[in-house]
Structure formats: structure tokens, C-alpha cells
Amino acid sequence: MQKIIEIYDTTLRDGSQAEDISFSVDDKLRITEKLDELGIHYIEGGWPGSNPKDAEYFKKVKKLPLKNSVITAFGSTHRPKIKVENDSNVKSLIASEAKIFTIFGKTWDFHVTEALKVSLEENLELIFNTITYLKKYAEKVFFDAEHFFDGYKDNSEYALKCLKTAEEAKADCIILCDTNGGTLPAEVAKIVKDVRQSINVPLGIHAHNDSDCAVANSIVAIINGAVQVQGTINGFGERCGNANLCSVIPNLQLKLGYRCIDDYKLKKLTEVSRFVYEIANLIPFKRQPFVGESAFAHKGGVHVSAVRKRPETYEHIRPELVGNRQRILVSDLAGKSNILKKAEEFNIPLEPNSLEVQAIVDAIKTLENEGYQFEGAEASLELLFRKTLGLKRKFFDLIGFRVIDEKRKGDEPTLSEATIMVKVGKNIEHTASTGNGPVNALDNALRKALERFYPELKRVRLKDYKVRVVNSGKGTASKVRVLIESGDDEDVWSTVGVSENIIEASWQAIVDGIEYKLCKEKIKKGEI
Known part of the structure; x- marks a missing residue:
């Protein structure tokens, strides 16, 4: 039987603390619905005591008919010198009516004395009082052991004492946090293993990515006994971000055999990743593992020849498992295998040993030498195929x-x-x-x-426009490459133009975008 790992998403709270990201209440509700579709176990909606927006979210989220996810509310241990029942943050948590509360508390003695400015013993009381009190108002209380790994390395006895206190207060899960993101995987493995021998409460991992190890740290924590992973979609988060659930989930499920979400829901991973990018108004990272547009893209002729025979020759998993797809890129590195594969995608009949294949390869290499790039302009590439083969119609x-x-x-x-x-x-x-x-x-x-x-053009809109200098050494006389993204109600396509004149380069890309649309309409009607 597969071991189940709980997935705890904090995109709406920790993720929203990233630079350049600000979610409205409606944004957060839409993301909540998507995470629920994905099958995430816990969705941290925010910190209701910190701002009115999060308080409003908890009122509205109750109306969503969630099927898979449980909403959690985030907060801190009660403030020193204030009784737990009188603490405004604690009251806000209770008012949120969330079924689960996640409380963070200090576990690094340095933070206790320097940041919180209380005694080590008083900090233990804050942890115990808060968890014990909130247990009356929630189905579960999770304890985020803030700065635990740094605290353990500095004073393991006190860090463990904080966890023991949370255990005595009946915390349902204790999450070990690498808050500064500086711990390395070997350290995480050893520390989690040590903690597991002392603590009987289920453990979780909350890793930040400041050393680019958040995903690896999350995985080794699970291997060594943790049962809950906290992270964000696309790794959003403060500073360098949090553990990226778009990598953590497939690594655990497809590589290590753990059960995180249903297999058919895992196929929604790429869709959810790009949805969250869209809501955050950020351009998706093309080279993001598993879900990025380039994650299963092949350019070199040797690679393409191999994956056409057996995809696993250059793919570590089948992209369909995470809702992504294999892409064959065509450039001046392209061989005949790339051309034949793209022809299949474009539904253009092409004989493997025909002169037309070499003609297309030569045309692409010539144009790329002039500054064209077709990897991000597949509509222009398809038109080039059709032009070379005498299949392109002039409109x-x-x-x-x-x-x-x-x-x-x-x-x-x-x-x-x-x-x-x-x-x-x-x-x-x-x-x-x-x-x-x-x-x-x-x-x-x-x-x-x-x-x-051509009345169908009334639905076409120019969606994006990018300019790149091709030969920067010539200053304002440089050749430029223009990439244009066009779209209608059903599809989006990209085209390219190159010239020393930016208007001419733009004209080429605009014309390709219109001709591509008209060409597709004629194909749809069987007229080409």
C-alpha cells in the first residue's frame, strides 16, 4: 500500500509575500478552486489577523463547494504579556471559523531572545498556551516550528524542547521549517531522522529556497519520516521562494512511489501552474521542471531522432503524466528528424527521404543566420513549411x-x-x-x-509584442527580431519578423499572424 503524503499549499499566504505578487480576494478564491481540483489536502488561505483582505477571504471561501481541500488559517503564538484568550490575532483565527489552524512559534533560541525579546521558558509557555487554547476551536492545530533547522544546529536541546512542548499541547502535526532557506539536504536528512526518534507527533517540512535546495530538502525530509510537505505552486514566496509543489509532488509520486494526489488529478498540474502564473500576472518560467513549456522540448537532431523512436531516451517521465507535452523545436541545429516530427504536428504530409525535407532544413538555417528564431514562433514556422512545399495560399x-x-x-x-x-x-x-x-x-x-x-479577423487580437536586438554591437542601426502573439476566442499563436527597421520586422510578424489565422480557417473548411 502506498504511503500517503499530505500536501499543504501556502501559495495564498507565503506565496503572496513574493516580490511583484499581490492577490486580490477574488484572485485567492479562484486559485483556491483550482487547488481543490488538483486535490491539494490543505490550502492555507492567509493570516486573518494581519489584514482585512485575508479576513474577507475566510468569509467568502465558506461559500465555495470544495470537494478535496480543507482551508487552514495561519497565525502566530499569542503575544507576550497578553493572555491567549485576549490576543487579537488568536481571536481573528477563531473568527475565521477555519477547520484547521496553523500556528508558528520560535524554536531558535537566538530569535527568542533577540527578536521576540522573551526568556526561553516564556517562549515555551507561548507555544503551549496557544496550541492548547486553539484545540478547543478547531479540528486540528498544526505547529510550524519557525527557524527550526538553524535553531537545532545552534542549540538542539532547546529546539527539541519547543517541539516537545507542542507535542504535549496536542499539536496534530509539527512542521520543521527551514525559514532562512540555508540548510542543505544532508543536514535536513540527519536532523529529521534525529527528531523522529524524539517526537511521536507526525512531522512536516516547510522549506525555503535561498540555497536552491527547497525541493531537495522537502524530498529528503519525506524519505526520513516526514508525512506533510508545505510549499507553493511555482515556488512563489518571499526572497527566493518556497519549495515548488509543481516539482515536489511529481518527484514524490512518480519517482518515489508515495501517494500525494490522484493520478488523474496529477495531469492537471501544468494547467494549475500556468493558471497561477496568469492570476499573478507573471510570465511562466519556460524552463521550470515538469510544467514548463521547455521541460520536454527537444532541439538537437540526435535527441529528436531518439525520442521519435523511444521518448524515454531523453525524457525522465512522460510529459502527459503531469499534463505537459513533448515539443520538437526547429532551429539551425535541426536535422531531418526535427522536420519530420514538426510536419506530423502540422498535419503536413512529408516523405522522409524527399528533397523537400532538406529544402526546409536549408531554409530554416538560412533564416536563423539572418536573425530569425522559430522556437517561439511556431505559426511562422508552419507557414514556412507550407511556403517551401508550395502549400501556402496568398490571401x-x-x-x-x-x-x-x-x-x-x-x-x-x-x-x-x-x-x-x-x-x-x-x-x-x-x-x-x-x-x-x-x-x-x-x-x-x-x-x-x-x-x-475575411470577417473572421474581427475576432483576432494582438496579445503580446516583444522586441529583441539581434546584433547589439551596431547600436540603433542593429537588426531587431519582433515576436508577436495573436489570438482569438479559441487559440493563441506566435509569429516572428526580422529587419533593421522595427516597423518592417513588425509588419512581417503581423502579416504572418493574419495569414496563419486565415490558413487555419481554410483548412478547417477543407478548402486547403
């Missing part, structure tokens, strides 16, 4: 365009206007449009000119 011809930027006063924004003339069949369309900058004006003008002939 319009450009007669000409003009873009004007005008600034009338120093303190007023620049005005951008684009005029364009295109030919669609025998029809000539001449129109103009303004925009938030020259690229946006040009994009608006082109779609305005084409929408009469």
Missing part, C-alpha cells in the same frame, strides 16, 4: 503602407496613424487607423482593410 497583396508618429507638445503622448492599401483578388482597399503606437496602428489598419473580405 492579399500589399500595395503600400505609411505610418506616421506625431508629437505636438512635449508633455503630450505621441499620436500614431497608419494608412494602408491592399489588393484582395481584384478589389483594392485603402484605409487608415490610429493606434497605441505605430505597430498597433499598422495592425489595426491592416485588419480593418481585410475584415470586409
Whole structure:
């Protein structure tokens, strides 16, 4: 029988303390629903005594029909010189009506005397009183032993005495915290093993990532007897972050055979990771293990040739197990295997030994030498395939365009206007449009000119725009690469353009984005 490991998520509390992250109450409720779908055992909703937003969250979260997760409320031991029943933070915890409370307390003697400014004995009383009192109001009380590993290394006798006190107060789980994130895996393994011999209460691990060891520390703690892991989605958290549950969960479940969540729910991991990035308004980290867009991406021809035969040759797990997918990248390193695999993805018939395969390889290498990069612009890559194979249809011809930027006063924004003339069949369309900058004006003008002939373009929007200098040594005369992300109600696609002129590079990417959309519509209708 698989050993069950409890997953405790603190994205909404510890994760929200990260720089550049601020969740609204609605954001926190939406993330809660996603974590519940994933099958997380405990969701730490926040610290109700610290701010009105968290207090509001606990009122609203009661209305969510959660199926898998239990909401926990976070707080501290009661303040010195104030009775536990009179402490405002303790009262706020009780008022939250959460089923589980998680209380942190000092276990490093240095913190007790220097930060908390109380005696070592008084700190033990704070731990005991708070846990004992809150046990009357909750199904469970967890004790986060703050700075435990540093405390144990400095004064193991006192650190263990703090845990013994929590045990005597009937804490349901004692979580060993590497609050400064400086402990290494070998130290964690030894200390958890030592603690396990002295403490009978179930143990947990709460690791920070300041030494880039939070995931490893969490795993070795479980191997050595801990049964609960605290962490955050995507490793969000203060300073360098917390243990990343998107790595901890699959490592424990797929590599070590522990039971964290149901296998079919594990397939939602990538979706949940990207959802939390979106709510946090952060760009997903492409190279994030397990769930990143590049986690199962293959570029070298030797690698691609191998994974086409047996994926495990260069993949440590099957990406589908965590809801991700294998990606074959095409670049100037590409061999024929890359091209054939991409052709399969694009549903383009291509014979392995045909001259067209080499023609595509040569075209890609030539363009990448000029500064193009297709790894993040697969829509442009598919159009290149179709063009090389004679499968690309022309939807319009450009007669000409003009873009004007005008600034009338120093303190007023620049005005951008684009005029364009295109030919669609025998029809000539001449129109103009303004925009938030020259690229946006040009994009608006082109779609305005084409929408009469291709009404499906009315749903297309330019979603993202990135510029990268290709040869930086030439200063303002440098060649630039423009990546544009376009999308409609159903799909998102990326295109690329390269030129010494940023408007020309943008034009190339805009045109590819529109032609890709029109091409897909024709394929859908069976007209190509």
C-alpha cells in the first residue's frame, strides 16, 4: 500500500509575500478552486489577523463547494504579556471559523531572545498556551516550528524542547521549517531522522529556497519520516521562494512511489501552474521542471531522432503524466528528424527521404543566420513549411503602407496613424487607423482593410509584442527580431519578423499572424 503524503499549499499566504505578487480576494478564491481540483489536502488561505483582505477571504471561501481541500488559517503564538484568550490575532483565527489552524512559534533560541525579546521558558509557555487554547476551536492545530533547522544546529536541546512542548499541547502535526532557506539536504536528512526518534507527533517540512535546495530538502525530509510537505505552486514566496509543489509532488509520486494526489488529478498540474502564473500576472518560467513549456522540448537532431523512436531516451517521465507535452523545436541545429516530427504536428504530409525535407532544413538555417528564431514562433514556422512545399495560399497583396508618429507638445503622448492599401483578388482597399503606437496602428489598419473580405479577423487580437536586438554591437542601426502573439476566442499563436527597421520586422510578424489565422480557417473548411 502506498504511503500517503499530505500536501499543504501556502501559495495564498507565503506565496503572496513574493516580490511583484499581490492577490486580490477574488484572485485567492479562484486559485483556491483550482487547488481543490488538483486535490491539494490543505490550502492555507492567509493570516486573518494581519489584514482585512485575508479576513474577507475566510468569509467568502465558506461559500465555495470544495470537494478535496480543507482551508487552514495561519497565525502566530499569542503575544507576550497578553493572555491567549485576549490576543487579537488568536481571536481573528477563531473568527475565521477555519477547520484547521496553523500556528508558528520560535524554536531558535537566538530569535527568542533577540527578536521576540522573551526568556526561553516564556517562549515555551507561548507555544503551549496557544496550541492548547486553539484545540478547543478547531479540528486540528498544526505547529510550524519557525527557524527550526538553524535553531537545532545552534542549540538542539532547546529546539527539541519547543517541539516537545507542542507535542504535549496536542499539536496534530509539527512542521520543521527551514525559514532562512540555508540548510542543505544532508543536514535536513540527519536532523529529521534525529527528531523522529524524539517526537511521536507526525512531522512536516516547510522549506525555503535561498540555497536552491527547497525541493531537495522537502524530498529528503519525506524519505526520513516526514508525512506533510508545505510549499507553493511555482515556488512563489518571499526572497527566493518556497519549495515548488509543481516539482515536489511529481518527484514524490512518480519517482518515489508515495501517494500525494490522484493520478488523474496529477495531469492537471501544468494547467494549475500556468493558471497561477496568469492570476499573478507573471510570465511562466519556460524552463521550470515538469510544467514548463521547455521541460520536454527537444532541439538537437540526435535527441529528436531518439525520442521519435523511444521518448524515454531523453525524457525522465512522460510529459502527459503531469499534463505537459513533448515539443520538437526547429532551429539551425535541426536535422531531418526535427522536420519530420514538426510536419506530423502540422498535419503536413512529408516523405522522409524527399528533397523537400532538406529544402526546409536549408531554409530554416538560412533564416536563423539572418536573425530569425522559430522556437517561439511556431505559426511562422508552419507557414514556412507550407511556403517551401508550395502549400501556402496568398490571401492579399500589399500595395503600400505609411505610418506616421506625431508629437505636438512635449508633455503630450505621441499620436500614431497608419494608412494602408491592399489588393484582395481584384478589389483594392485603402484605409487608415490610429493606434497605441505605430505597430498597433499598422495592425489595426491592416485588419480593418481585410475584415470586409475575411470577417473572421474581427475576432483576432494582438496579445503580446516583444522586441529583441539581434546584433547589439551596431547600436540603433542593429537588426531587431519582433515576436508577436495573436489570438482569438479559441487559440493563441506566435509569429516572428526580422529587419533593421522595427516597423518592417513588425509588419512581417503581423502579416504572418493574419495569414496563419486565415490558413487555419481554410483548412478547417477543407478548402486547403
